[in-house]
Amino acid sequence: MKRLIWLLILIAAGYGVWRFYPELERHARNLTQQPPAAPAPADPTDLIANGVLGDARPRQAARAASPITAGDAASLTEKELAARYPKMQFEPIESLVGNWKKIPPSAFPRPITLKSPATLTLNNGVGTSTLEAGRKVVALAATPEGNLIIAPSQDAVMRGTVAMKSTDFQSVMVAVYEDFKKRKNAEVEKLRASARLEIEQKSTSSTSATSTTSSTSTTPTGSESTPPAAILALIGPRPQQRDDLTVPAVEKSIATRQQSGKLSEPPAGAALGWSPLRWTEIEGEPYWAVNVRYTARTIFGQFPTEAMALIRHGMVEKWIYAGTGEPLP
Numbered sequence: 001m002k003r004l005i006w007l008l009i010l011i012a013a014g015y016g017v018w019r020f021y022p023e024l025e026r027h028a029r030n031l032t033q034q035p036p037a038a039p040a041p042a043d044p045t046d047l048i049a050n051g052v053l054g055d056a057r058p059r060q061a062a063r064a065a066s067p068i069t070a071g072d073a074a075s076l077t078e079k080e081l082a083a084r085y086p087k088m089q090f091e092p093i094e095s096l097v098g099n100w101k102k103i104p105p106s107a108f109p110r111p112i113t114l115k116s117p118a119t120l121t122l123n124n125g126v127g128t129s130t131l132e133a134g135r136k137v138v139a140l141a142a143t144p145e146g147n148l149i150i151a152p153s154q155d156a157v158m159r160g161t162v163a164m165k166s167t168d169f170q171s172v173m174v175a176v177y178e179d180f181k182k183r184k185n186a187e188v189e190k191l192r193a194s195a196r197l198e199i200e201q202k203s204t205s206s207t208s209a210t211s212t213t214s215s216t217s218t219t220p221t222g223s224e225s226t227p228p229a230a231i232l233a234l235i236g237p238r239p240q241q242r243d244d245l246t247v248p249a250v251e252k253s254i255a256t257r258q259q260s261g262k263l264s265e266p267p268a269g270a271a272l273g274w275s276p277l278r279w280t281e282i283e284g285e286p287y288w289a290v291n292v293r294y295t296a297r298t299i300f301g302q303f304p305t306e307a308m309a310l311i312r313h314g315m316v317e318k319w320i321y322a323g324t325g326e327p328l329p
Contacts, residue, residue: 077199081192088184088303093177096300100164103142103173106299109154110139112167118150120160129158139169177300184303187323191306194322227279231286235279236313239288245274247290250309253316254292266294266307266319282320287312291322 097103113136120129131137137150140159147161148169164170227235239249254266275291282289287310296305306322319328 077196081195084195085188085191087188088181090181091301093174093300096177097173100170101144101146104299105141106297107173108139108141110169110172112137112139112148112150112169112172114150114162114167116162116166118160118162118166120150120152120158122158127158131160137167139167180298180300183324187306187321190323227286231279234312235286235288239277239311239314241277241290245276245290246271247274247277247309247311249311249314250290250292250316253309253319257319266292266296266305272304282310282318282325287317 094100097107114131114133116133118131118135118137120131121127131152137152138154138156139148139150140154141149142164143149143161146164148164148167150160150162150167151158226232226238239247241247271292271294273293277288277290280287280289289308289310291306291308293304293306295302307328308320308322309316310318310320320326321328
């Protein structure tokens with residue numbers, strides 16, 4: 001009986017070894033073996049050379065170049081405006097007047113004050129008159145020697161010649177020049193502001209247009225559009241403007257101004273550029289308007305200037321400086 005029991009135990013043990021041996025062997029192998037070392041990271045240079053990352057860096061650069069932001073657009077706009085309306089460059093006044101020996105005739109007549117007494121005489125030399133220091137007089141012209149020809153008033157008969165340093169003529173001209181520079185810089189800033197507003201309005205109009213469906217027709221708005229009927233009745237039909245933006249009615253006005261002896265602004269045939277024709281309101285009054293850029297001759301040399309011609313019913317009614325709104329002489 002005992003032999004039979006041992007025989008059954010041996011048979012069961014043998015079956016168990018046959019049945020579970022593969023699993024025991026695999027478990028023992030996992031306990032005894034070390035995990036394999038992690039591979040060294042690949043050199044990006046090798047990967048790029050082998051073509052694995054050949055396009056990685058260009059794609060990263062492209063992603064870094066983000067779309068133009070509103071700030072970038074504003075910066076580009078400012079660069080365009082700076083190129084179109086550059087800041088004025090001013091020389092020292094001594095250079096412009098030849099160290100006070102080549103004062104242009106347009107600087108006269110000029111009210112000044114005497115620093116020391118001056119003697120005036122009549123044209124025939126018969127009568128004389130002495131003016132005390134502090135007296136207000138008018139400088140009529142300058143001599144090549146650097147003296148001034150003065151008179152009690154612009155139309156007075158008596159004349160006198162005094163040294164320039166015995167008057168405040170130089171300080172008066174320096175003050176005039178400083179005021180001139182401020183006005184010119186202010187003119188540039190106002191021209192930039194006007195152009196900036198125009199760019200912003202066009203940008204807004206363009207954005208609004210792109211947001212509509214393709215089947216929707218839009219009517220242009222703003223000063224370049226056709227004015228309402230009530231305004232059109234006041235300013236007349238749109239004046240002719242050629243392909244080169246010149247306006248015959250404005251050219252005729254320029255020629256008429258010169259023939260009548262008025263100041264040569266704008267100079268005939270010397271315009272540097274014309275703006276598109278538009279309708280606008282100046283001091284509450286509507287006009288057709290076009291800007292004319294030209295080089296103006298001033299006491300202190302030649303400077304780029306922009307004037308605006310205001311037109312009604314085919315004729316120029318007014319000329320104003322585009323920057324300041326002041327009337328042309």
